[in-house]
Amino acid sequence: MKLQDTTASNSFRYGWLLGRIFPFIKPVMGRVILGFLVAIPVGALDGVVSVSLKPFMDYVVGKHDWAITILNHHITIPYTMLALAIPFGVVLFAAVQGVLRYLNSYLTDWTSQKITNAVKISLFNKLCDMDASFYDENSSGVIITRFLSDPDTASSGIVNNLKTFVTALFGALSLIGVMLYCSWKLAVIGVVVLGAAFIPVALIRKRVKSTSNKNMVIGGNITTNFNETYIGNKVMRSYSLEERQKTLFCDQIWKAFSNNMSLVKRAGWMSPLMYLIASVGIALVLGYGTHLIYTDQMTAGGFASFVTSLLLLYKPVKTLGNTLTSLQTIFVAMGRVFELFDIQPEIKDSANAVELKGLNNGIDFENVCFQYVQDRLVLKNFNYKVSKNETIAIVGNSGGGKSTLVNLIPRFYDVTSGAIKIDGIDVRNYTLKSLRANISMVFQDNFLFSGTIRDNILMGNEAASEEDLKKVVECAHLEEVISELPEGLDTELGERGTTLSGGQRQRVAIARAMIKNAPIIILDEATSALDNESEAIVQKALDNLMSNKTVFVIAHRLSTIKNADRIIVIKDGQLIESGTHDELMTIEDGEYKHLYEMQFKHQEEVQ
DSSP states (O other): OOGGGOOOTTTTOHHHHHHHHHHHHGGGHHHHHHHHHHHHHHHHTTHHHHHHHHHIIIIIITTOOEEEEETTEEEEEOHHHHHHHHHHHHHHHHHHHHHHHHHHHHHHHHHHHHHHHHHHHHHHHHHHHOOHHHHHHSOHHHHHIIIIIHHIIIIIHHHHHHHHHHHHHHHHHHHHHHHHHHOHHHHHHHHHHHHGGGHHHHHHHHHHHHHHHHHHHHHHHHHHHHHHHHHTHHHHHHTTOHHHHHHHHHHHHHHHHHHHHHHHHHHTTHHHHHHHHHHHHHHHHHHHHHHHHHTTSSOHHHHHHHHHHHHHHHHHHHHHHHHHHHHHHHHHHHHHHHHHHHOOOSSOOOTTOBOOOOOSSEEEEEEEEEEEETTEEEEEEEEEEEETTOEEEEEESTTSSHHHHHHHTTTSSOOSEEEEEETTEEGGGBOHHHHHHTEEEEOSSOOOOSEEHHHHHHTTOTTOOHHHHHHHHHHTTOHHHHHTSTTGGGOEEOGGGTTSOHHHHHHHHHHHHHHHTOSEEEEESTTTTSOHHHHHHHHHHHHHHHTTSEEEEEOOOHHHHHTSSEEEEEETTEEEEEEOHHHHHTSTTOHHHHHIIIIIHHHHHHO
């Protein structure tokens, strides 16, 4: 699946989306509920100022005592006392609201980060389980954007925006309550007019989805550009590609700008329109309210309180509109997140998979066909039998299928047809974990992880003893390298192991393969990128690794090929020759003999 082809088709299925994210919210549900409970009074207290204006105007300004009846008890409050109590009460309520806002903010951040972390961990676990074809189809930038940025938008924003929505909603409801208390007739006008402000929100949601999806693709391309500039910095400088990279980055930045501005252009009129609608409501209220005062249906204090509530109501209504727009962006991101969760790796354990416990007899290739792209076979009806502890050298033209063949053994890909069998059982019927535990691979450009040399070697076998570690360091010819490093085995490596030379990195990788002690070894051009001196040392390490193992070696070094038990020649995905060096050299116009004359003969002359 190509991640940039997302449709986020479930973005408008709000109930379904909330149901999918609920398992991540459930562990922190107690604090989420507490946060929502705190959000209610935070919003509701917005009406305190406006409701206090009515008694202040009617009694304090008018110098009238306030007579009220509570449970048949008549109470009179002097206006002088009200003059002190009302301002004090406003300050007190503001202080309480401030404390609640702080608590609400803390709870929101805590729960949001917990939920986001849970989603990111689950997605990273999903990423680690994806097969090679997934990484082939998707750039690093798109993967980073989809697996890191989308969870941030989706999970951290959902709680925050829902709480903002609750706060704004109860703020609006409390102010509407004050308006109803002052005059239900004016309240009907105000609520109907302000309710119309939500119409633009519904109209903009599809545009939000389109813009969000485009931004994801552009953001992924920008991240890919950063990664390529970092990893390929030497190539960039050697070919003077700086201007190319700068131009590409600028183009991507301005594409993002244009995409965002297209949304702003369409969504930007929402706020002015809402303001216009609110102004119409205020104008109607002022006109009709004046009539109510003149006809003694409403006091001046009640009208002042009502107008204040109406003006204050504009803020939560605007917040509700903006929050609904933000929520739509979040739901689009959530739609993309759950698309990721629904991706199923093509390579996985079969229903009745068994454990592979070592190699007893051999490996059989039976009519193996493979294609990366539909109708373009890379391997065609490949048949071969490899016995236990045999070393098989694989040679052939570039792009002929050599690396593809060895990548099918640990199931980095599955055969298109045919079968690869270990001890008579199809590799697809072994568990992936046990299959790969029995195979050690050394590549042309071995990847070293950040950490120490010790860490990287022990990745082959975390349970290995210090004695095992010392032995593989010796067999991999790493002793001299380690002795020259300030912290020895515990020396921290740079990213991708760049603090070591190519030959040193290869020897660390060989030590990692040695300590794994797997019965099957795959060497994919393990020395092709090295100079003669480094190659000679690495070859000694490889010879130690290959001892008493079943080995598949793709090599360009003549001595390795000649020392193999058998050599197989692959051309354009087909096995065309097989035998020892001497046997293959006797074939007139043979492919191996031709390769020897073209590639290997000069090595023999140098030796």
